[in-house]
Amino acid sequence: MAIIEVKDLVKEFVVVRKKTGLGNAIRSLVLPDKKIVRGVDGLSFNIEQGDIVGYIGPNGAGKSTTIKMLTGILYPTAGSIRVCGLSPHKERKAVVRQLGVVFGQRTQLYWDLRLGETFELLKRIYKIEDKRFKATLDMLNDVLRIQDFIDTPVRQLSLGQRMRGDLAASMIHDPTVLFLDEPTIGLDADAKHAIRGFIQTMNRERRMTVVLTTHDLDDVEQLCSRLLVVNHGRIVEDGPLDSIVGKLAPHRLLVIELSEDVQAPEHARAKIVRQDGLKVWYQFDKAAISASELIADLSGMLPIRDLSVQEPDIEDAIREVYRTTG
Amino acid sequence: MSDMRAYGYLIKMRVLTALAYRFDVWIGMIGDIILLAASVFIWKAAYGGDALGSGASIVGLDGMITYTVVSVLMTTVFSTGVQNTIYNQVREGNIALDFMRPLNLLGIYFSEDLGSMVSALVNKAIPLVIMASLLFGFPMPDSPTAAALFVASCVLSFMILWLMSAMVGLVAFWVAELGNLGMVKDAFIRVLSGSMVPLWFFPEGLQRISEWLPFQYTYQLPLSVYIGMTTPLDALRGMGIQLIWVALLGVLLAWIWTRARGKVMVQGG
Numbered sequence: 001m002a003i004i005e006v007k008d009l010v011k012e013f014v015v016v017r018k019k020t021g022l023g024n025a026i027r028s029l030v031l032p033d034k035k036i037v038r039g040v041d042g043l044s045f046n047i048e049q050g051d052i053v054g055y056i057g058p059n060g061a062g063k064s065t066t067i068k069m070l071t072g073i074l075y076p077t078a079g080s081i082r083v084c085g086l087s088p089h090k091e092r093k094a095v096v097r098q099l100g101v102v103f104g105q106r107t108q109l110y111w112d113l114r115l116g117e118t119f120e121l122l123k124r125i126y127k128i129e130d131k132r133f134k135a136t137l138d139m140l141n142d143v144l145r146i147q148d149f150i151d152t153p154v155r156q157l158s159l160g161q162r163m164r165g166d167l168a169a170s171m172i173h174d175p176t177v178l179f180l181d182e183p184t185i186g187l188d189a190d191a192k193h194a195i196r197g198f199i200q201t202m203n204r205e206r207r208m209t210v211v212l213t214t215h216d217l218d219d220v221e222q223l224c225s226r227l228l229v230v231n232h233g234r235i236v237e238d239g240p241l242d243s244i245v246g247k248l249a250p251h252r253l254l255v256i257e258l259s260e261d262v263q264a265p266e267h268a269r270a271k272i273v274r275q276d277g278l279k280v281w282y283q284f285d286k287a288a289i290s291a292s293e294l295i296a297d298l299s300g301m302l303p304i305r306d307l308s309v310q311e312p313d314i315e316d317a318i319r320e321v322y323r324t325t326g
Numbered sequence: 327m328s329d330m331r332a333y334g335y336l337i338k339m340r341v342l343t344a345l346a347y348r349f350d351v352w353i354g355m356i357g358d359i360i361l362l363a364a365s366v367f368i369w370k371a372a373y374g375g376d377a378l379g380s381g382a383s384i385v386g387l388d389g390m391i392t393y394t395v396v397s398v399l400m401t402t403v404f405s406t407g408v409q410n411t412i413y414n415q416v417r418e419g420n421i422a423l424d425f426m427r428p429l430n431l432l433g434i435y436f437s438e439d440l441g442s443m444v445s446a447l448v449n450k451a452i453p454l455v456i457m458a459s460l461l462f463g464f465p466m467p468d469s470p471t472a473a474a475l476f477v478a479s480c481v482l483s484f485m486i487l488w489l490m491s492a493m494v495g496l497v498a499f500w501v502a503e504l505g506n507l508g509m510v511k512d513a514f515i516r517v518l519s520g521s522m523v524p525l526w527f528f529p530e531g532l533q534r535i536s537e538w539l540p541f542q543y544t545y546q547l548p549l550s551v552y553i554g555m556t557t558p559l560d561a562l563r564g565m566g567i568q569l570i571w572v573a574l575l576g577v578l579l580a581w582i583w584t585r586a587r588g589k590v591m592v593q594g595g
Contacts, residue, residue, distance in 0.1 A: 075587070103423065
């Protein structure tokens with residue numbers, strides 16, 4: 001059984017259109033110009049336990065709305081959701097007990113109190129025994145190094161520390177599923193690295209299912225075994241990152257640096273797309289020829305000093321998905 | 327119910343938070359003392375002249391001063407932050423985080439208000455009583471029985487006030503701009519609860535209507551018990567009416583809550 005099952009999910013919002021001008025403002029007080037907008041428009045997908053799934057899409061695609069329905073905050077207009085076998089909005093308390101949630105732009109930590117105080121509260125909310133609480137804190141400390149600032153008031157933490165605190169807080173009750181809504185937003189490279197490492201550790205050691213929304217494609221590349229791409233409230237791509245990128249941008253590049261200026265020869269299964277001084281760019285389809293084969297062929301024909309293989313640009317591929325489905 | 331420890335810790339955290347804002351407490355106290363002194367001087371002036379009519383014969387000046395001092399104390403201690411809490415959490419979208427707790431949302435906000443009350447008792451009420459005693463003499467209850475009944479009645483008063491605040495707060499799920507509705511409710515409470523001017527100074531008709539509204543059971547009832555204007559038997563009868571209001575408002579709040587739940591929107595992504 002899948003840990004998350006979503007079927008034909010729809011969420012409609014009523015949007016009041018405001019027009020400019022005093023006359024229109026008064027008119028809209030009496031007769032508001034209401035319009036129904038579908039934020040989520042017929043989503044269906046399953047997520048298996050132990051997966052790390054990237055849930056991506058442009059701004060306003062319905063990502064956060066979906067997460068908020070999965071966590072029982074918003075009621076769906078139509079369709080069904082099962083998280084750990086339960087309906088999140090009907091049995092919110094039972095479902096959220098099994099969830100860890102981090103909203104990158106918000107914090108569940110108590111602003112004016114020391115960080116540890118939030119953990120103490122969570123210990124009582126989830127009824128964690130002293131021994132297990134201590135063990136979990138130790139484990140979290142190993143990965144997130146929260147001990148350094150556990151006695152600091154939350155408002156004095158840096159964004160990176162705060163995010164580590166938020167991640168620890170979301171994990172303290174050993175949840176089955178972790179929802180991360182833009183967990184690396186605004187963080188520096190070091191903090192991002194720490195947080196990605198943490199997600200991987202938790203996934204590997206505790207078989208924790210992770211659903212991640214992000215705009216940072218490095219997150220996706222380094223973490224996600226599967227990608228769900230949404231646009232306009234619908235799923236437009238579903239599969240491993242490689243296959244999505246491979247489908248949209250199947251070509252890779254072999255860049256060869258020559259040791260002397262010669263005319264580069266054409267190859268039957270690779271095309272020269274650019275030549276600039278001593279550098280030649282061969283474009284090839286990895287389904288048609290492997291990089292090693294191509295290198296072997298060319299090294300007999302060319303004086304090669306150095307070479308590198310360039311993967312297709314993920315960013316370009318994703319932008320292409322957004323554009324063609326937009 | 328073992329969730330109690332979680333709610334209990336929420337109370338404690340709110341007390342700790344209040345301690346972090348001690349400057350705020352002192353500034354608030356100055357405001358309370360000004361309000362207190364102004365009210366007392368107005369009553370002294372009113373009783374000195376002949377402006378009060380038949381109302382003045384009901385309670386003498388000393389009783390009225392006690393009434394006023396205790397009323398200001400009640401206002402200071404009663405914390406119904408729930409209204410603004412819901413409004414702010416909805417407006418800023420942080421309501422999403424509250425929903426992530428496997429607890430009752432209104433239970434969370436109730437615990438936080440209880441925490442505010444505990445800290446207000448220590449932080450604000452005690453200094454205010456000392457100040458008032460120095461200025462106007464200690465506000466003595468009519469009898470130990472009156473004091474005990476007053477405390478019991480205050481518990482119910484607070485429940486009525488809190489339930490009304492929570493209801494107004496929940497309106498934020500339908501309308502994004504709540505500000506004025508809260509002000510209207512607060513104005514009703516200030517005037518019709520008898521917290522500033524007891525209702526016996528009001529026209530007969532208004533007094534009759536007000537008996538059928540919850541407001542006078544928030545301040546006037548416990549206060550008139552305290553100064554001995556209400557007999558213990560009438561006090562118990564009044565507390566019965568308070569209980570009915572708590573039950574009615576509680577049912578209404580629960581109903582609004584189930585309706586509001588489906589209306590949740592989360593602002594700001």
